[in-house]
Amino acid sequence: MINEQTVEKPKPLKRGMLDNVLEQFNHAADVINLNPNVRKILSITNTEIIINFPVRMDNGDVEIFTGYRVQHNNALGPYKGGLRYHPTVDIDAARALAMWMTWKTSLAGLPYGGAKGGIQIDPSKYSKNELERITRRFTYALGENIGPEHDIPAPDVNTNAQTMAWIADTYMSTKSTSERSKNQHVVTGKPTGSGGLEGRDRATGYGVFLTIKFWAEKNNISLAGKKYIVQGFGNVGYWASHFLEIEGAKLVGVQDAFGSVQNKEGISTEDLFNYSISNNGSILGFPEAEPFDSKEFFSIDCDICIPAALGNQITKHNAHTVKATLIAEGANGPTDVEGEKILMERGITIIPDILCNSGGVIGSYFEWLQNRNGELWQMDEILEKLEKKLRTSFEKVVNYTEENKTDMRTAAFSIAIERIEKAYILRGIFP
Numbered sequence: 001m002i003n004e005q006t007v008e009k010p011k012p013l014k015r016g017m018l019d020n021v022l023e024q025f026n027h028a029a030d031v032i033n034l035n036p037n038v039r040k041i042l043s044i045t046n047t048e049i050i051i052n053f054p055v056r057m058d059n060g061d062v063e064i065f066t067g068y069r070v071q072h073n074n075a076l077g078p079y080k081g082g083l084r085y086h087p088t089v090d091i092d093a094a095r096a097l098a099m100w101m102t103w104k105t106s107l108a109g110l111p112y113g114g115a116k117g118g119i120q121i122d123p124s125k126y127s128k129n130e131l132e133r134i135t136r137r138f139t140y141a142l143g144e145n146i147g148p149e150h151d152i153p154a155p156d157v158n159t160n161a162q163t164m165a166w167i168a169d170t171y172m173s174t175k176s177t178s179e180r181s182k183n184q185h186v187v188t189g190k191p192t193g194s195g196g197l198e199g200r201d202r203a204t205g206y207g208v209f210l211t212i213k214f215w216a217e218k219n220n221i222s223l224a225g226k227k228y229i230v231q232g233f234g235n236v237g238y239w240a241s242h243f244l245e246i247e248g249a250k251l252v253g254v255q256d257a258f259g260s261v262q263n264k265e266g267i268s269t270e271d272l273f274n275y276s277i278s279n280n281g282s283i284l285g286f287p288e289a290e291p292f293d294s295k296e297f298f299s300i301d302c303d304i305c306i307p308a309a310l311g312n313q314i315t316k317h318n319a320h321t322v323k324a325t326l327i328a329e330g331a332n333g334p335t336d337v338e339g340e341k342i343l344m345e346r347g348i349t350i351i352p353d354i355l356c357n358s359g360g361v362i363g364s365y366f367e368w369l370q371n372r373n374g375e376l377w378q379m380d381e382i383l384e385k386l387e388k389k390l391r392t393s394f395e396k397v398v399n400y401t402e403e404n405k406t407d408m409r410t411a412a413f414s415i416a417i418e419r420i421e422k423a424y425i426l427r428g429i430f431p
């Protein structure tokens with residue numbers, strides 16, 4: 001007989017990013033009546049790589065790290081997507097983020113598939129030299145699983161141009177001397193001066209700003225004086241804020257991993273950025289704003305909310321407190337499915353991640369072309385091309401919502417998935 005007390009009760013399942021992306025995918029697949037064979041293919045990832053690798057620390061000890069690269073689909077071209085260094089990186093997170101990349105590159109009309117990866121690590125606990133060795137060992141261990149015409153990583157949370165330079169250097173050093181420079185486009189988001197693209201640093205945040213601007217134009221709204229809050233003051237959050245401020249909008253609340261600050265009269269983006277640099281990357285204690293309870297961050301009074309940090313931030317637990325009428329998803333997967341239902345019932349518009357933050361991968365595509373063709377592009381032409389490409393995606397999505405009486409996420413997913421379905425059918429695999 002089983003003693004009831006010794007049987008472990010099943011724990012309630014916590015919704016993860018993978019549940020969300022699959023639910024978003026299945027909803028759009030139902031709407032467009034997706035070919036069942038294509039649905040089967042797109043429901044799973046093509047390749048999943050998990051690598052445990054050793055690295056010597058500054059004190060001489062060896063530590064083992066776990067790195068991931070998940071390649072979801074490459075029907076439209078080489079796998080593409082960032083590398084994240086964060087304690088929350090695991091196989092499910094990498095799967096979900098890889099799937100979002102597939103929809104994002106497809107929606108943007110790029111010749112890419114989707115991948116994502118990273119290392120389960122808190123980088124703040126390691127020295128710069130240790131991070132360099134960790135990155136190089138991970139790159140070496142990934143070997144030919146990445147490559148300029150196969151799978152092209154880029155920056156994501158806690159990785160940057162320096163990280164990409166280490167990866168490019170390590171990967172190129174495995175090639176014969178005459179082949180090295182042909183492989184520079186194995187990663188994008190490199191430093192300018194080392195194969196990087198002018199403006200790739202700001203491309204994602206600029207794109208977030210542009211989609212907000214397009215939405216405002218479409219609705220005859222002026223951004224001047226509009227109040228906005230930003231969760232995550234890193235690459236995406238900072239640049240989105242920078243461009244909105246130039247447009248005359250007012251930053252009234254910011255949250256980073258350390259905490260939150262608010263000022264109803266407005267916060268200077270540059271002052272906050274300079275303060276955080278001088279304060280070990282933390283916005284806490286910024287003298288021109290007051291501290292604010294992080295748990296209540298989304299309830300700050302504002303017109304526009306830009307989640308630009310991690311996934312699953314707006315959920316059924318806080319969606320009813322959101323004050324903004326527009327959510328521009330700078331992050332990947334910041335709103336979960338249950339949170340989104342509440343927002344939609346409340347009439348709040350969401351510019352979905354695969355559209356809103358696609359400026360980054362579009363910039364990466366420009367860098368890849370620049371390296372591949374041995375060209376050097378100028379900032380003005382890059383920002384102009386980026387705007388043109390994003391406007392095309394935005395208009396496609398808005399037209400789809402109007403023609404099919406649906407929301408922007410369903411529209412964006414439907415357009416993205418239909419493009420991949422068409423590629424499979426044109427190849428003649430599924431008549």
Ligand SMILES: NC(=O)C1=CN([C@@H]2O[C@H](COP(=O)(O)OP(=O)(O)OC[C@H]3O[C@@H](n4cnc5c(N)ncnc54)[C@H](OP(=O)(O)O)[C@@H]3O)[C@@H](O)[C@H]2O)C=CC1
Pocket residue numbers: 155156157158159204231232233234235236237255256257258281282308309310311330331332357358360361
């Ligand atoms: N970089 C890119 O080109 C692209 C990024 N994205 C997405 O945008 C998001 C941000 O990426 P990126 O700006 O590059 O990353 P960064 O590492 O540059 O910045 C991340 C920011 O999020 C903050 N943060 C981390 N954890 C939390 C938390 N629990 N609560 C509040 N804030 C937190 C960090 O705070 P702190 O500094 O204190 O740690 C930091 O300000 C991610 O979802 C990423 O996938 C999407 C498309 C492209």
Ligand SMILES: O=C(O)CCC(=O)C(=O)O
Pocket residue numbers: 080081082083104152153154155156188332357358360361362364
């Ligand atoms: O620039 C890229 O290739 C991808 C950036 C990224 O990881 C993302 O868009 O989420």
